[in-house]
Each structure stands twice: as structure tokens, then as C-alpha cells.
Amino acid sequence: MTDDPRTCSPETGDESRRNPPAVAVVDAQTPGNVGTIARAMKNFGFSELLLVDPPELDPDGEAYGFAGHAREDVLPNAREVSFDHLVENYHTVGTTAITNEDDQHHVRFPFSTPAELAGRLERVVTDTVVVFGREGVGLTNEELARLDEVCSIPASEAYPVLNLGQAATITLYELRTLALEPGDVQLPDIERVRADEPSLERLYDQWAALLEEINHPEEKRAKTMRMLRRLHGRADPTVQEVTTLLGVLRRATERPDQEGT
Numbered sequence: 001m002t003d004d005p006r007t008c009s010p011e012t013g014d015e016s017r018r019n020p021p022a023v024a025v026v027d028a029q030t031p032g033n034v035g036t037i038a039r040a041m042k043n044f045g046f047s048e049l050l051l052v053d054p055p056e057l058d059p060d061g062e063a064y065g066f067a068g069h070a071r072e073d074v075l076p077n078a079r080e081v082s083f084d085h086l087v088e089n090y091h092t093v094g095t096t097a098i099t100n101e102d103d104q105h106h107v108r109f110p111f112s113t114p115a116e117l118a119g120r121l122e123r124v125v126t127d128t129v130v131v132f133g134r135e136g137v138g139l140t141n142e143e144l145a146r147l148d149e150v151c152s153i154p155a156s157e158a159y160p161v162l163n164l165g166q167a168a169t170i171t172l173y174e175l176r177t178l179a180l181e182p183g184d185v186q187l188p189d190i191e192r193v194r195a196d197e198p199s200l201e202r203l204y205d206q207w208a209a210l211l212e213e214i215n216h217p218e219e220k221r222a223k224t225m226r227m228l229r230r231l232h233g234r235a236d237p238t239v240q241e242v243t244t245l246l247g248v249l250r251r252a253t254e255r256p257d258q259e260g261t
Helices: 031-043 062-066 068-072 083-089 114-121 141-145 164-174 197-213 218-235 239-253
Strands: 022-026 049-052 091-095 128-132 149-151
Touching (some): 022 031, 022 164, 031 049, 031 062, 031 068, 031 164, 049 083, 114 149, 128 164, 197 218, 197 239
Parallel strands (some): 022 049, 022 128, 091 128
């Protein structure tokens, strides 16, 4: 962990040059939570970890044990900075489990959920940091009052307080689109390609043929076809799905149960 704070100058022109938000942890009491947060950062594409008054992070201790592959880069590259440094050099987002209920109090209100925050930060072209507080008490009112905005995770009113590592993991998951391109995730490319209109028309023709073959009441066929057209229209079937359905409908139209009779 280095202690040479970087001076960050806001980007004002090319949005493509925007860096993913940094992650700051203020006065963490447990090295394991720092490691857990570093791991979540690695999971969701974040790399800049800033620590304010951190505990001792022994390379053979709990933090590195909990960090997974983040022990190779995120955690050892973490920088120790002051709270003043965060305020002076970043657009700051404080996290809190407890919010004010109305606009008469502005320390913990208004607030955004992590999902809402992700949408807005896409348009913020400057260096941003998401700030997490202490286990148990989080960020103080005095600290939150110095930050630019507040984020809170929707949770049960009966027990809204999450473990520090859990809160960071949920928040960073929701913000992942600020750090990961669609091609950077481990999920396979499942982009759906809708079948073209001629293929869909062949499918509708085959449905019509089946209705005729099974002697579906003639006065109901037009209504049934409209229903089937709307159904497939909402489903956006792929080429493969239409091909499979065509095969099934052709087989049904041929009435294999009546072969040889």
C-alpha cells in the first residue's frame, strides 16, 4: 500500500476517457472487510482502492486471505489517503444505511439507490469515488455533510444495516456498468436475433394449416390467428426457435397418429 496521494484533475471533454469510480474505505476496523471489498472490486472491474486510516494489512493476514485474486493487484496497489484528499480531488458519493425521511434535512437526503446512481454517474465526466464507512456506525454526519451525494441500498425497514463487505459488494455490482464493457463479463454472448418477417409468416401459415387440419371452428380461426400473431410478436422468437416450431407444426399437421389408418 502506497501513501503518495494522486492529484486528480477532472476530465471535461471526452467522456470515453472517464475512469471507473474509485472505492474508498474510511477507518475500517477489520482487515478482512478491506480484503472482501478488494475482491468485490476485482469481480466487477474496479481497480482504484483508497484507504483512510486503515488497519494493518499484513500480506500473510486476513485482508489478503479474503481478497482472492485481488491480492495480486487491487489490494497491494491500494493507497492510503486522507478524507480531505477525497473531498478535494473527487466527486464523492457517500454510502449510508440510515437516511433522512424528507427534504428538511440534507445530510442523508436526498439519496440514490446504487442502480439509480449507476445511471447518473454515466453522465458525470470527472473522477468519482464511492466512499464506505466503518463497520457498525458507517460514515458520520460530519463526514457525509462534506460529500457531494448519498447512496443507500434498499433493505428491510426492520433491519436495513448490512455488513460493510456485503454493502460494498451489492453497490459495486450495481455500478459494474461503469467499469465493465459488455464483452468483459464471463457470461456468453446471448444476444437474441429475431427471426425475419418471411420466416414468421411461414410460421403463421403453418399455424393456419394446423387449425384447418384439426377442424378448429372456422368462425374462431381469424381470432385465434390474431392471438398467435400477438403472442409470437411479443416473444421475439429467434431463427432457431421459429425453425423448431415449424418442424413441430408440420409434424402435427401431417397427423402422424392417423398414418396407416
